[in-house]
Amino acid sequence: MIVATIVGARPQLVKAAALSPVLRRRATEILIHTGQHYDFEMSQVFFEQLPLPAADHHLGVGSGTQGAQTGTMLQRLEPILEELNPDWVLVYGDTNSTLAGALAAAKLALRVVHVEAGMRSFVPTMPEEINRVVTDHVSALRLCSTATAVANLAREGIAEGVHQVGDLMAELLAAELPRTMSRRAAESLGLERRHYVLATMHRAANTASGEVLERILAGLARSPYPVLLPLHPRTRAAMQRFGVSAPAPIRIIEPLGYREMLALERDARVIVTDSGGVQKEAYLLGVPCLTLRAETEWPETVDAGWNRLVGSQPDAIAAGVRGWQPTGERRPLFGTGSAAQRIVEVLLAPQSEDGETQAPLPRAKSGTGEG
Numbered sequence: 001m002i003v004a005t006i007v008g009a010r011p012q013l014v015k016a017a018a019l020s021p022v023l024r025r026r027a028t029e030i031l032i033h034t035g036q037h038y039d040f041e042m043s044q045v046f047f048e049q050l051p052l053p054a055a056d057h058h059l060g061v062g063s064g065t066q067g068a069q070t071g072t073m074l075q076r077l078e079p080i081l082e083e084l085n086p087d088w089v090l091v092y093g094d095t096n097s098t099l100a101g102a103l104a105a106a107k108l109a110l111r112v113v114h115v116e117a118g119m120r121s122f123v124p125t126m127p128e129e130i131n132r133v134v135t136d137h138v139s140a141l142r143l144c145s146t147a148t149a150v151a152n153l154a155r156e157g158i159a160e161g162v163h164q165v166g167d168l169m170a171e172l173l174a175a176e177l178p179r180t181m182s183r184r185a186a187e188s189l190g191l192e193r194r195h196y197v198l199a200t201m202h203r204a205a206n207t208a209s210g211e212v213l214e215r216i217l218a219g220l221a222r223s224p225y226p227v228l229l230p231l232h233p234r235t236r237a238a239m240q241r242f243g244v245s246a247p248a249p250i251r252i253i254e255p256l257g258y259r260e261m262l263a264l265e266r267d268a269r270v271i272v273t274d275s276g277g278v279q280k281e282a283y284l285l286g287v288p289c290l291t292l293r294a295e296t297e298w299p300e301t302v303d304a305g306w307n308r309l310v311g312s313q314p315d316a317i318a319a320g321v322r323g324w325q326p327t328g329e330r331r332p333l334f335g336t337g338s339a340a341q342r343i344v345e346v347l348l349a350p351q352s353e354d355g356e357t358q359a360p361l362p363r364a365k366s367g368t369g370e371g
């Protein structure tokens with residue numbers, strides 16, 4: 001079986017690091033990097049730190065407007081996919097690389113498998129929402145992390161070719177966490193464990209105006225603890241464009257490698273973020289999370305009491321970083337750590353035309369509602 005996997009942005013490299021080694025034991029995988037992210041800290045560092053095989057094709061697409069970036073990817077992906085004629089084209093998540101990969105494949109009548117399917121923010125103008133909805137609708141297989149995602153698809157009339165497999169990021173975190181135990185990333189930055197805030201932001205809605213950026217930074221600046229902000233290049237560019245600077249105690253650093261990031265997440269007092277992956281990691285690590293958005297694709301973390309939606313409101317951000325300590329139980333929301341194995345099993349099972357697996361799938365290791 002040949003699987004062409006398309007990656008391009010940082011979170012997709014993290015997800016591929018969990019799946020590729022497992023997939024390659026049973027199938028031939030061709031890894032295609034669109035080049036959506038290209039700075040060393042946004043791409044190569046993940047190949048160096050994680051069990052991620054080198055890309056077989058690098059399309060060098062780089063940055064651009066939504067249409068230009070997606071269009072260039074489509075144009076460059078098409079001849080490669082046509083030549084490879086894989087059994088599956090696998091895409092992750094909701095970036096422009098996801099959409100381009102799914103569209104290029106569907107138009108060549110190749111079967112698309114969407115990993116992390118069914119996520120919804122219900123904000124129709126959000127670039128990621130457009131990417132997810134279209135990708136889910138052209139996919140033959142939609143592999144979901146959570147029960148919420150399965151229910152979202154059902155609401156759109158998609159029930160076939162849907163499997164709840166658990167979450168790859170959660171699986172990678174569980175594998176990598178023991179390796180971070182000896183890491184003193186906080187100390188090496190002069191920070192004290194549980195006495196700093198870790199913040200990330202990059203969403204279009206939070207970086208499109210100087211006012212929103214200023215509100216978020218003003219809220220963070222009221223933290224009684226140092227605030228470490230590994231700055232996404234989109235946000236760095238926006239701050240320069242709008243002439244916005246970060247007041248003390250905010251400390252801006254370059255984006256981090258996965259292992260440093262995990263160690264700093266683990267030891268933070270609170271995490272403040274608009275990242276999907278970081279919200280999930282905060283929950284898994286038992287670190288309180290303030291989400292700089294009005295909604296989330298991971299509502300289970302909010303329902304569990306470990307994630308608060310604070311938008312860009314300075315008072316809510318300040319209150320959260322000052323004294324909030326969640327007490328709710330943290331149930332295993334993201335599967336039992338066998339997502340990669342489950343994905344490979346679904347891919348290898350015989351499929352009917354509509355994406356339904358015809359052979360019964362082996363049961364998940366324990367009954368936590370997966371599958």
Ligand code: UD1
Nearest residue numbers: 009010036037038039042063095096127128202233234237
């Ligand atoms: C993209 C995804 C978003 C995801 C995020 C993960 C889309 C529409 N958005 O957003 O869903 O959460 O990746 O990080 O696909 N830049 C650099 N160097 C890089 C990459 C980007 O300088 O290596 C700068 C460029 O100015 C670029 C901007 O960041 O224009 C935005 O990059 P882009 O990949 O278009 O979107 P992200 O904000 O990274």
Ligand code: UDP
Nearest residue numbers: 010011014230255256257258261275276277
């Ligand atoms: N991440 C990282 N270094 C950073 C910021 C994030 O390694 O400086 C990791 C983070 O731990 C998670 C993933 O990148 O595994 C999330 O990516 P990002 O926030 O860019 O995208 P999103 O999840 O919002 O799509």
